[in-house]
Amino acid sequence: MTLNLAKVSNVYFEKLFAVQRNESSTNSEIKAKVLLVDKFTTPIISMCYTQSQLLQNDIILIELIENQSTLNVMKHLNCIVYIKPTRESIQSLIKELNNPHFSKYQLFLNNTISKGELERLAEADEFEVINQVTEIFQDYLILNDNLFTINVSEPIANAINPVVEESNSLVSLLLSLKKCPIIKYESNSLELKRLSSEILYNINSNSNNNLFDDLNRKSDRPPLLLLLDRKNDPITPLITPWTYQSMIHEFLGIKKNIVALTESKEQVTLNESQDKFYRESMYLNYGDLTEKFQKYVEEYKKETKQSSLENLKTQNLSELKKMLTKFPEFKKLSNNILKHLNLISEIDKEISIQNLWEIGELQQTIICELDTHQAIRQKLTEILDNPKVSTTNKIKLVLLYSIRFHNTSELQNFIGKLNNPLVTDPLPTLSQIALLKKFKTLFNSNFTTSTSGQNNSNNLGNIFQNKKININSFFNQNKSNDPKTDNIYLQYTPRLNEVLNSLLTTTQSESAIAIKSSLSTLIPDAVSSQYGNNIQNEPVQDVIIYVKGGVTFEEARLVFELSESNKKINLVIGGDNVLNSEMWMKELYDRVNDSEIPGTDPATDRRKQLREIL
Amino acid sequence: MANQHSRPTQRRNLGSPFKSPEAIAKMSKSQNSNMTTSSTLQTPDNVKSVQYEASPTPVRHTAVKSLAPSSQYEEVPVADPTKQTDSLTCPICSEHMLTLSQLNQHIDDAHQEKEMETDSSNAANNLSNGGTSVGRLLGTNDVKRWFSGKSENQRKTPQKRKTISLDMLDDERGFSFSDNGDGFRESPVSSRVTSPLPNSGNSPYSKHKRITRTHWKHPSTTPLCSIRDCGKTLNVKNGIVNCRKCGLLFCNEHTQYRVKLKNSEDVEKEPPVYNSTFEGTWSKCCCDCYYSKPDLAVGTQVNSRDLTSQFAKKRQELLDDKQLARVKVQKRFIKLADLLAETSFHERNESKTLWGAIQKTLIDSKSEAEKEIIGYDNWQSDKEATNCTICFVRFNIVIRRHHCRLCGNIVCDDPYGARKSCSIVVPLSKLLEKLHNLNYSRLVKDNLKTLLHEDSIKFRCCVDCKNSLLYDWKLLHLRTPKxxxxxxxxxxxxxxxxxxxxxxxxxxxxxxxxxxxxxxxxxxxxxxxxxxxxxxxxxxxxxxxxxxxxxxxxxxxxxxxxxxxxxxxxxxxxxxxxxxxxxxxxxxxxxxxxxxxxxxxxxxxxxxxxxxEETPEVPRLTKKQIRELREQLMVMNEQKFLVENMIMESTKARRFEELSSLEQNKRELDMTIENLETELGEFGF
Missing domain, CATH: 1.20.58 (Methane Monooxygenase Hydroxylase; Chain G, domain 1)
Known part of the structure; x- marks a missing residue:
């Protein structure tokens, strides 16, 4: 495993907080510490580390560096500063240095700092309080061991040049993993084109600073940074997922690994590294999940029964003692069970309210065309006539249908049904109708690779069939005991699978060639000097995937399964956001509404042209 | 040699080394590819090496040249039927083989190395005999021939075969007869980069390029796969594959891995080393060698960069400058304090008498003296300054010019802190209070008490000077917590x-x-x-x-x-x-x-x-004897225990002079105990 984000966060934690326990250091040198963070690093810290972890390492205060003027002077404390090297944060730090509140400072930066800024800091540090300056590279959030998101909170969205911010974040990811990659991006996306060239520039110019030189000296194949655009796969976020983590996100929403439960009004943290049950079950489908959970509960029951207080009366004192020492563990366990029970019951509630068993099946049937066109239309009409099904779910189905079998008259028919107040409540909004009409055209151009065969429905089944066989043969080690292919709710595999397959192997199937040709390649100087120029078409081992426009947990699961089934490959996926269907629909409405205006506004046209030139 | 000559046809087909062995080995491969078109393959690379290997042996060269094409297309069909029906035996070690391709594989794996050695030694001999000039001449000829030969062969090689071979390789599944696979993965780059070099066709080069096989294990010695838990016997079905890195033998399943290798410095003695650049050659290896590759063994590498030294260096530079400035400001302040004290006393003494006239001259002389403290050159002239030196605000009627009395720069007055509070009028007493132990002049020192209570003496200074003046005080002050x-x-x-x-x-x-x-x-x-x-x-x-x-x-x-x-x-x-x-x-x-x-x-x-120890009792000795002996032994043991304790104690107390005698004692006791124990035998404790 050469790409493991959990290890990254662990190593950085060590770097940040662990006391350098030299034998020579006397006791008086050990001091408690304050942690100063800025608004960018706060989520990074809070997602990776718990409060108790920090307390264990003698971090007794955490403050925002923006508030430095309000701090008390505490010379007994040392200070750890962990900031993103933005102008504001550096400015606050300079103020702090002019008037230091604490004894000694260790400065950590979560991305590269420019020489000028470093000089400014050196000038400001006239009391010589800083005794360590280290760049660690973590300008991104780690959600799972293989899933990251770029830190796109509002400050970045409002930034003057969001692409630069984005590329900086990605560069920090590359640096933290010590990878100097080939960049491949989907050439039909303008945004990706800009982003990739920005990254390339960053890598090449940074190599003057020796940051990117020699990073993959020991790996035989150069790593790959794969930039994808959500536009090219608008379907995946629309489809109702059936695995644990995805379902939590779909129905309850995970924000920075925190789920807010509506019913009990409490917040639940999900953390792969600290929650064993979650780690084992996050990728399980709903059926397996409930089974696993039952086992978990039974196990707990068994253990508690063994040492429950009533039973203890008969047992001797030493047993009692043993049990009491175990008591905190039991408490933790029961809390954990309660947490997952809440989550699962909420999910279950949502599924039954929304009629999702039926809808989910139809979604899979439509998108993978498991039935005849006729039968599918039949089923879809039935569901549209069902007043219990919510409007958004109906819209999702019609969208999927329209992308599979484009037929204007049928679509009109469906829209008519949707507008019927007898069966649909509430009625679809204008933008929803507009989306239904435009969806196909909006994404048609980006969808050619996969739809080319899918329009004539005969080929379609074949393509999917072929794909399955492909996967089978490629990962045949574990496929034999893999029940997922039989599960009707998990028929659909995201397009990412095809893309990755075409890159990881050299099988020359038609679709693989089509996908490969849709990707453009940029090679940094450091890579080409190491491997020569003829590396573009070799199969790859380490892939860092970035989905512009938002990644889904479903794709993270796919990536997890791929790398589980073949230990030779290492995959990490991320995006600027983690989508669920609700967020994606909202995004779609916005895009439809945007696309109605252009042409009339010359300013946007101009900007587009400029972008084109760029 | 003579023995081999007796069976020429067989030898040829089996690729035995009576011609340039390397070349024949390759040829046998190409024969093989002719016979079983789909399973083996031929690329220009392969043919090229035929020429390569042959080149250093000038005598044989022509023979090989003529042989190479003919053997491919003529000889094989003749020999084929006989061979297929007969049971195949290796002509060198007479091992039985099932198919011809298998035999080829065997010869390549097991016997090639020796042949290569003889070949290269022959080549060396020939070269030394022929003299250097001949060798060089031949070298250039070789290159030419190589080029012509290459194009020829390219023409001859059917296009179809190449694609098939590539597919199979890319599959990354193992073949039992996968030897041929080595050459294909050589990226075109490496050949392109190196081939134009003059004389590159000499044997050292080709050796450098080809991953050495001196470390390979012979199949007959280890019949099992070398992976510990695998336990498969190596045969045709499971595969017999040498890992190119460690040389051990493995089954197919455990050699589905590829690494880039390069020969080590000492090709003959050491196995190849990992090399990830374009110089490395893709080679098959076992899973152990794959996972112990440096990057995979380490796993996720996490990067960070320590800028401390860079930062500290920069800070030191800046601090030195600042320190200098501070010293300067401090000196000026001492002088200024003196001046201010003097003028104020002067003023007080004479204010009543000659107030009007002297006042004016005093002010003049005071401002002159102020200029002198700073140095006339440093005293910025009003005309030059259009902007404040600190906040860069433009001066006008409202924003007036002011000289800092400590550095001479012109700064704006900003009493309300609207800009950066560039300058302030500081009472001398406040500063004296904070900086009471500077090396002031006698006048100031004597009157320190009165000056401390005198609030009317003030002077203007800029914020920079104030900060550097108060730096030491601040440093001291900062250390006192609440x-x-x-x-x-x-x-x-x-x-x-x-x-x-x-x-x-x-x-x-x-x-x-x-x-x-x-x-x-x-x-x-x-x-x-x-x-x-x-x-x-x-x-x-x-x-x-x-x-x-x-x-x-x-x-x-x-x-x-x-x-x-x-x-x-x-x-x-x-x-x-x-x-x-x-x-x-x-x-x-x-x-x-x-x-x-x-x-x-x-x-x-x-x-x-x-x-x-207590259980067995067989009367070898009488009971009485045993009891006596045992008693003795017990006493001895006890004594030994005591002595040991004493040794411990004395070592702890570091009384080493006693140690030697105690040790002696203990040794003697040990001896007697041993004697007793042997005497007691099974009757001991």
């Missing part, structure tokens, strides 16, 4: 010290429990007690902390009002100590339990041993 915190941290630092001790000792204890032997027993026990006291102290301190800063109200702990401002700090400290205590107490107890268990086990063991 009362509340001192109290909190007094206890907390004690807690931290204990914590440090515990966290250092506990792992040691854990380690000792597992490894401990009888002698270390006492040490472990001491460690245990030590930790216990530390934990007790820690607990006491924590309760003390709680008692000092918290009051309990309705079963809830609240920070007492005096420390309300620091409540967050206090609760955090308390929490962290409680957490630490809980975690470590549990751990400590677990360790203790384990320790006890081990101790008991050991006790039991020794008891059992003793019991065992």
């Amino acid at each position: 009362q509340n915190e001192t109290e909190i941290f007094l206890i907390y630092n004690a807690i931290l010290a204990q914590k440090h001790q515990i966290s250092q000792l506990l792992p040691k204890y854990a380690k000792h429990i597992d490894t401990t032997s009888d002698e270390e027993e006492s040490y472990t026990n001491r460690l245990r007690i030590k930790i216990m006291t530390f934990l007790k102290d820690f607990e006491n301190l924590t309760t003390q902390f709680r008692g000092r800063f918290f009051i309990s109200e309705n079963n809830k702990l609240l920070v007492i009002d005096d420390f309300a401002a620091d409540s967050r700090l206090i609760t955090n400290i308390y929490q962290s100590s409680i957490m630490f205590l809980q975690d470590n107490l549990i751990w400590y107890k677990q360790l203790n339990d384990k320790h006890k268990e081990i101790e008991q086990q050991r006790l039991k063991q020794s008891l059992e041993e003793r019991a065992k």
Whole structure:
């Protein structure tokens, strides 16, 4: 495993907080510490580390560096500063240095700092309080061991040049993993084109600073940074997922690994590294999940029964003692069970309210065309006539249908049904109708690779069939005991699978060639000097995937399964956001509404042209 | 050689080394590819190496040349039928083979190395005989031939075959006859980069390019796959594959891996080394070699960059400059203070008499003197300055120019701090109060008390000068913390010290429990007690902390009002100590339990041993004899024990002079004990 984000966060934690326990250091040198963070690093810290972890390492205060003027002077404390090297944060730090509140400072930066800024800091540090300056590279959030998101909170969205911010974040990811990659991006996306060239520039110019030189000296194949655009796969976020983590996100929403439960009004943290049950079950489908959970509960029951207080009366004192020492563990366990029970019951509630068993099946049937066109239309009409099904779910189905079998008259028919107040409540909004009409055209151009065969429905089944066989043969080690292919709710595999397959192997199937040709390649100087120029078409081992426009947990699961089934490959996926269907629909409405205006506004046209030139 | 000559046809087909062996080995491959078109393959690369290997042997060269094409297309069909029907045996080691391709594989794997050696030695001989000039000439000829040969062969090689071969390779599945695979993965780049070099066709080069096989293991010696848990016998079905890196033999399943390799410096003796650049050649290897590749062995590498030294260097430069400026400002301040004191006294003395006239001259002389302190050159002229030197605001009627009396720069007046409060009028007394022990002039020192209470003496200085003047005072002042915190941290630092001790000792204890032997027993026990006291102290301190800063109200702990401002700090400290205590107490107890268990086990063991020793009784010696001997032995043992204790003590007390005699004693005792024991034999304890 050469790409493991959990290890990254662990190593950085060590770097940040662990006391350098030299034998020579006397006791008086050990001091408690304050942690100063800025608004960018706060989520990074809070997602990776718990409060108790920090307390264990003698971090007794955490403050925002923006508030430095309000701090008390505490010379007994040392200070750890962990900031993103933005102008504001550096400015606050300079103020702090002019008037230091604490004894000694260790400065950590979560991305590269420019020489000028470093000089400014050196000038400001006239009391010589800083005794360590280290760049660690973590300008991104780690959600799972293989899933990251770029830190796109509002400050970045409002930034003057969001692409630069984005590329900086990605560069920090590359640096933290010590990878100097080939960049491949989907050439039909303008945004990706800009982003990739920005990254390339960053890598090449940074190599003057020796940051990117020699990073993959020991790996035989150069790593790959794969930039994808959500536009090219608008379907995946629309489809109702059936695995644990995805379902939590779909129905309850995970924000920075925190789920807010509506019913009990409490917040639940999900953390792969600290929650064993979650780690084992996050990728399980709903059926397996409930089974696993039952086992978990039974196990707990068994253990508690063994040492429950009533039973203890008969047992001797030493047993009692043993049990009491175990008591905190039991408490933790029961809390954990309660947490997952809440989550699962909420999910279950949502599924039954929304009629999702039926809808989910139809979604899979439509998108993978498991039935005849006729039968599918039949089923879809039935569901549209069902007043219990919510409007958004109906819209999702019609969208999927329209992308599979484009037929204007049928679509009109469906829209008519949707507008019927007898069966649909509430009625679809204008933008929803507009989306239904435009969806196909909006994404048609980006969808050619996969739809080319899918329009004539005969080929379609074949393509999917072929794909399955492909996967089978490629990962045949574990496929034999893999029940997922039989599960009707998990028929659909995201397009990412095809893309990755075409890159990881050299099988020359038609679709693989089509996908490969849709990707453009940029090679940094450091890579080409190491491997020569003829590396573009070799199969790859380490892939860092970035989905512009938002990644889904479903794709993270796919990536997890791929790398589980073949230990030779290492995959990490991320995006600027983690989508669920609700967020994606909202995004779609916005895009439809945007696309109605252009042409009339010359300013946007101009900007587009400029972008084109760029 | 003579023996081989007797069976020419067979030899040729089997690729035996009577011609340039390397070339024939390759040829046999190409023959093979002709016969079984789909399973093996031929690329220009392969053909090229035919020419390569042959080149250093000038005598044979023509023969090979003529042979190469003909053997491919003519000889094979003739020999084919006979060969297929006969059972195949290797002509060198006479091992039985099933198919011809298998035999080829075998010859390549098992015998090629020797042939290569003889070949190269021959080549060396030839070269030395022929003289250097001939060799060079031949070299150039070779290159030409190579080029022509290459194009020829390219024409001849059917296009179709190439694609098939590539597909199979890319599959990354193993073949039992996969030897050919080596050449294909050589990236075109490497050949392109190196081939234009003159004389590159010489044998050292080709050796450099081809991964060495000197370290390969012979199949007959190890019939099992070298992966420990695999246990497969190596045969045609499971595959017999040498890992190119370590040379051991593996089955197909464990050699589905590829790494880039390059020959080591000493090709003959050392196995190839990993090389990830374009110089490396893709080669098959076993899974062990794959996963112990440096990058995979390390796993996820995490990067960080330490800028401390860079930062510190920069800071030092800037600090030196600042220090210089501070000294300068301080000196000027001393002079200025003197001047101001002097003029003020002067003023006071003479104000009543010659007030009007002198006032004017005094002011003039004062401003002159001020200029002199700073130096006329440093005193910025009004005309030059259009903007403030600190905030760069443009001067106008409202924003006036002012000279700083300590550096001479012109700055704006900003009494309300609207800009950066560039300059202020400072009372001398305030500064003197803070900087009372500077080396002032006699006048100032004598009148320090009066000056301290004199508020009317003021001068203007810029904010930079003020800061650098007060730097030392600030540094001093910053170090004095507040009362509340001192109290909190007094206890907390004690807690931290204990914590440090515990966290250092506990792992040691854990380690000792597992490894401990009888002698270390006492040490472990001491460690245990030590930790216990530390934990007790820690607990006491924590309760003390709680008692000092918290009051309990309705079963809830609240920070007492005096420390309300620091409540967050206090609760955090308390929490962290409680957490630490809980975690470590549990751990400590677990360790203790384990320790006890081990101790008991050991006790039991020794008891059992003793019991065992006591059981057998066969009367070899009379009972009386035995009893006597035993008594003797017991006494001796006891004495030995005593002596041992004494030795221990004296070593501990470092009384080394006694040691030698004690050791002597012990040796003697040992001897007698041994004698007694042998005499007792099975009747011993």
